[in-house]
Amino acid sequence: GENVEQHPSTLSVQEGDSAVIKCTYSDSASNYFPWYKQELGKRPQLIIDIRSNVGEKKDQRIAVTLNKTAKHFSLHITETQPEDSAVYFCAALPNQAGTALIFGKGTTLSVSS
Amino acid sequence: DTAVSQTPKYLVTQMGNDKSIKCEQNLGHDTMYWYKQDSKKFLKIMFSYNNKELIINETVPNRFSPKSPDKAHLNLHINSLELGDSAVYFCASSQVLGTGYGYTFGSGTRLTVV
Numbered sequence: 396g397e398n399v400e401q402h403p404s405t406l407s408v409q410e411g412d413s414a415v416i417k418c419t420y421s422d423s424a425s426n427y428f429p430w431y432k433q434e435l436g437k438r439p440q441l442i443i444d445i446r447s448n449v450g451e452k453k454d455q456r457i458a459v460t461l462n463k464t465a466k467h468f469s470l471h472i473t474e475t476q477p478e479d480s481a482v483y484f485c486a487a488l489p490n491q492a493g494t495a496l497i498f499g500k501g502t503t504l505s506v507s508s
Numbered sequence: 509d510t511a512v513s514q515t516p517k518y519l520v521t522q523m524g525n526d527k528s529i530k531c532e533q534n535l536g537h538d539t540m541y542w543y544k545q546d547s548k549k550f551l552k553i554m555f556s557y558n559n560k561e562l563i564i565n566e567t568v569p570n571r572f573s574p575k576s577p578d579k580a581h582l583n584l585h586i587n588s589l590e591l592g593d594s595a596v597y598f599c600a601s602s603q604v605l606g607t608g609y610g611y612t613f614g615s616g617t618r619l620t621v622v
Contacts, residue, residue: 427607427608429608429611433549437615438598438613438614438615438616439551439598439613440613441611441612444608482549484551488606488607488608490606491606494564494605494606495541495553495556495564496553496608496611497553498550498551498552500548500549500550501549501550501551503549
């Protein structure tokens with residue numbers, strides 16, 4: 396089955412710096428790659444997603460890139476702010492019947508002012 | 509209106525007890541899921557139901573039994589609770605199985621077994 400690896404597990408940056416989180420997946424048939432942000436004690440919330448027919452997607456300060464050949468995708472956050480501090484999860488959806496999102500182990504991002 | 513709601517939000521119980529967690533979605537989605545988030549924050553799929561039919565049953569002890577009375581509800585019943593069952597359990601739903609469209613999580617149930 397699908398396996399998603401996520402790095403780094405923790406990331407500390409200064410306010411205004413950029414942050415990059417990387418994920419790799421094992422199933423070349425996976426076709427949907429969302430990113431979730433989870434604040435302390437809250438539910439995971441979708442912040443951006445990308446499908447396998449797209450290489451890059453941007454939404455204000457966040458962007459996601461996908462390299463299907465290498466089977467990896469990355470989250471880029473520019474001009475980080477303290478409110479970006481949270482746990483970020485990447486996920487992959489295998490392209491087969493009856494599947495669910497498979498998550499990476501998460502990255503704890505700390506943005507200090 | 510909360511899109512995916514879970515009750516209770518917190519559950520503290522003794523080892524050996526049986527407990528249930530309820531989940532309801534008002535999004536009109538076809539598919540519902542249960543995820544377990546352990547103390548290391550790892551989100552692991554447990555079950556998924558599509559239109560009341562069990563689709564995914566990951567390697568979960570058979571003490572865990574999901575029940576879907578209709579496509580808007582997916583409950584989780586746990587028998588003979590163990591210390592290792594302590595975790596946050598998230599319900600989620602999505603529009604159509606296998607597309608990822610509209611994947612939405614509930615607010616979670618923090619289960620503590622003492």
